[in-house]
Amino acid sequence: MARMAEVLKLVYFIFINFLLLPSSSDGNQRPNFIVMLMDDMGWGDLGVFGEPNKETPNLDRMATDGMLFPDFYSANPICSPSRASLMSGRLPIRNGFYTTNVHAHDAYTPQNIVGGIPENETLIPELLKEVGYKSKIIGKWHLGQQPQFHPLKHGFDEWFGAPNCHFGPYDDKSTPNILYYEEFQIKAGYSNLTQIYIQEGLDFIEKEVANGNPFFLYWTPDATHDPLYASEMFRGTSRRGLYGDAVRELDYGVGQILQKLKDLHVDNNTLVFFSSDNGAATYAKTAGGSNGPFLCGKQTTYEGGSREPTIAWWPGRVKAGQVSHQVGSLMDLYTTMASLSGVAVPKDRVIDGIDLTNVLLTNKEEERPLFYYRGNELMAVRLGKYKAHLWTYTNPLKEFEQGIDFCPGQFIQNLTTHDQVNHTLSPLLIHLARDPGEKYIIKSHTVEYKTAMPRLQAAVAAHRAKLVPGAPQLNWCDRAVMNWAPPGCEKLGKCLKGPQSKPFKCVWPH
Known part of the structure; x- marks a missing residue:
């Protein structure tokens, strides 16, 4: 009977994965997409890129089984503009994720930011929704903390995470806490949050496979962003200290997610991209990562600021053991995912990302210019x-x-x-x-x-x-727009009364 149950289970998964999934215009099955975006992880943090402690076996195996991109970049050397460009396929100067307050200055979205991702930007999950995809973000968003900028307003069906990064501590009086981080507690380098992110990802994949939906998982944990954290299972296990502990736990999470795809027999129909939002924060010293041989780090337009540790994995489609020297960008994921899912990108705007389909399937390179911006x-x-x-x-x-x-x-x-x-x-x-x-x-x-x-x-x-700059979204801040009374605060008894609105020009001390 046990044997029969296993056979029936296998038949069930084959049926839902190959018969029920929507088809693209050419009759082929639409692939699932997983983008794993790390936070402040450097090019030199993976064993496959030369990290001497060799503590990333799952990512190293992912590279062995897939395609390594040593010439891959973020669209900006700091988090919020980089993430906005990934989601929109457009440079920050076009999508508005920059400031004109100070010339050539890096800017991001703190709790008091007034702006956010503009409504007229069409993001990846909005494109994919047109052809039946279910999308979920797990982790850090950082494209505006007010409700109108949140992921569920921009195409995502589910969101488990926070609008901002886990700065703090907050006192719930003069500066409100982000309820999410407060409830999950990140203290003294300890947190079980990465483990929760891993399980959320596994559950989402399992659910959407069972429902027969093509899916997009945007998995964006932030454990390698200072202040660092790791769970009890990984704390003290790395030769690199707490930063290494966090990297080891994320590597474990990658392994768990890839194994889940194999277990559900959808690995051959799932394109997985691993990368980082910007280079390692070298100013954090040993609390930050490594940019390998490259100059400087996060917030600069030298190579260490935006060259990212990038791997593509798609068994049966992307041949194993390949290295591509394609000059790539996180913005290319926008165009590539649209192409592979059979949906057209918007024609009324400049899209800076290029389609990497031929690169992935044939390792054929395409020459293209890459532009390094810092602010405006x-x-x-x-x-x-x-x-x-x-x-x-x-x-x-x-x-x-x-x-x-x-x-x-x-x-x-x-x-x-x-x-x-x-x-x-x-x-x-x-x-x-x-x-x-x-x-x-x-x-x-x-x-x-x-x-x-x-x-x-x-x-x-x-x-x-041809450049038409978008309206700058990161110029104005206002303490009144902070998370004084976010959704759910009533149930927890933690709604606070915010101050009167007094907009001021944002500043970003390093």
């Missing part, structure tokens, strides 16, 4: 193996002298400047293939410079000619 300024451009710095800037000397170092142990003459230096008339040229650490600036009088630079400048000129 185009700082650099990459085309092929070359990168041109139009502006250089780490962080202000005053901050640096206070111990806030975006490039610890790294100093490159004329490149890692503490002043904002405009090089637009004579950009600084780097060959990233032979100099990934951006240590050697190619002299402007050389044949190589005179050959490479015109193509980069032409790419910049074409980009600027």
Whole structure:
């Protein structure tokens, strides 16, 4: 009888996975999508990218069984703009996730931010909903904390997580807590939150497979964002300290999710992307990650700020053991998922993401320019193996002298400047293939410079000619819009009375 039950169960899963799922226009089954977006995880944090402690066996195996992208980038070197670009397929300068309060300044969405993801941006889950997908976000959103900006207003069917990051502690008087983080308690580096995120993901996958729905899971835990946390099961298990504990637990979660797909026999119909929202926070020192050989880290437009540890996994479709040097961006997930699901991207706006379908299925590369923004300024451009710095800037000397170092142990003459230096008339040229650490600036009088630079400048000129900046969403803050009385506070008896509205221009101290 037990044997018969197993056979019936297998037949059941085969039936719902192959007969009931909606079909794309070409008659093929629509794939499921899982995007695993880490928080402040660096390129050098995975064993497959050279981390010497080799504490990420599941991610290393995922790379062995899939495709590794060593030249993959976020759209911005800080969290909120990067995530807005992933969801919209558009640069922050277009979708409004930048500030004009200070030139070339990184900005994000703290609790008191007034703005958020604009209603006229069509996000990934909104596209997928058109062809029958069920979507869930688990973890950090960070695209605006007021209700009109929340995930359920922008295409997601389910949300388990928080609008902001787990800063704190909050006192529930002058600064309200985010109920979510308060109830799940992150204290002294301990929390079971990642385990809860893992189980939420497993439950969602199981439910949607049973219901016969194609699904999109946006799994975005934040344990590697300072202040760090890990559960009892992983606390003290890494040679790297608490940061390593958090990485090990996330690696475990990846393994659990991939195994669930195999157990439910949907692994061959599920594209999984693993990446990070920006480079490691080098200013956090040992409480932050590693950017491997790359220069500087989070909040800079050097390679350490936005080159991400990226893996694609799709058994039976993406051949195992491949490395792609495609210059990719998190924005490409938008276009790729639309293409694979058979839905058209909006035609009334510029979409910056490219379709990676051919890259994934044939490992054929497509040349494209990559633009590095910091706030409202185009700082650099990459085309092929070359990168041109139009502006250089780490962080202000005053901050640096206070111990806030975006490039610890790294100093490159004329490149890692503490002043904002405009090089637009004579950009600084780097060959990233032979100099990934951006240590050697190619002299402007050389044949190589005179050959490479015109193509980069032409790419910049074409980009600027068609650029229409979106209305900046990150200029204004107001304590009145904070989480004084979020949904559910009545049941917990924790509704607070907020202050009167007094908008002010936001500032973002590092």
